[in-house]
Amino acid sequence: MWYIITDEPMKILKVNTAAATIEGAPQMVEKHRSEWTAEDKNKANLDNIAKYIFYKTLDKNMFAKIKTCTSTKEIWEKLTQLCEGNDQTKENKLTVAIQKFDNAKMKQGETLAEFDEQFSDIIIELISLGKDYFNREIALKVMRALPREWDVKTIAMRESKDLNKLELHDFFADLKAYEFELGIRTE
Known part of the structure; x- marks a missing residue:
């Protein structure tokens, strides 16, 4: 059809x-x-x-x-x-989506699940507009977007994982497991 x-x-x-x-x-x-x-x-x-x-x-x-x-x-x-929209509208949408990607940061008090949803929406928007990033670029962006208390985990992930093969959902699953462990230790 x-x-x-x-x-x-x-x-x-x-x-x-x-x-x-x-x-x-x-x-x-x-x-x-x-x-x-x-x-x-x-x-x-x-x-x-x-x-x-x-x-x-x-x-x-x-x-x-x-x-x-x-x-x-x-x-x-x-x-x-x-x-x-027309080509100009598409170009404007892409520019805004790239700015959202570049400016993405996990906010104070935001859960990792909330940040995952927000960041995934940005990636989906970029893909729908024809912009692709390599897994490594996305993983490094997420690492830079996390607050300082995540540095230990992100450094360990950089050294132990092949970021070129790490899918976004797997990356966030690892981070959520770490967030869960942190929550247990602080209680």
Whole structure:
């Protein structure tokens, strides 16, 4: 179904027996509706099914913006433009997301789980805007974003772990285990 959204509604074709073949391939022409098989009708209806899915999933505000579109490709292009914006808007969003990444710091009184959620949201936003960081860059950024009392743990992790292979969720899992140990020792 995705090709219906990204290309255009499917055309039902047949071999044109009246025309000569072009470079060994037969020439194709559109079938008249009266010639359609049940399978042809299903293929031709895919655009309507895709439009129906869009109509049912969009809220009233977004539906109002796409209701004049005649194909799912048009709907998709309109939604992409509305949600992602033009190239300048995308560039601005990326700049803001990079600034959020650069300025990320764990706040006083914030739990590691809260910081994990906030930082992961930034990474997801960056990825959706086409910006990727290496695992090492992300791990080092998190280490710099943690308060001073985490220095012992982050130094140990730098020396004992291959930061190039350390996934963000695994990194935070290690930190949360350490946070738990700290909590037990201070009680």
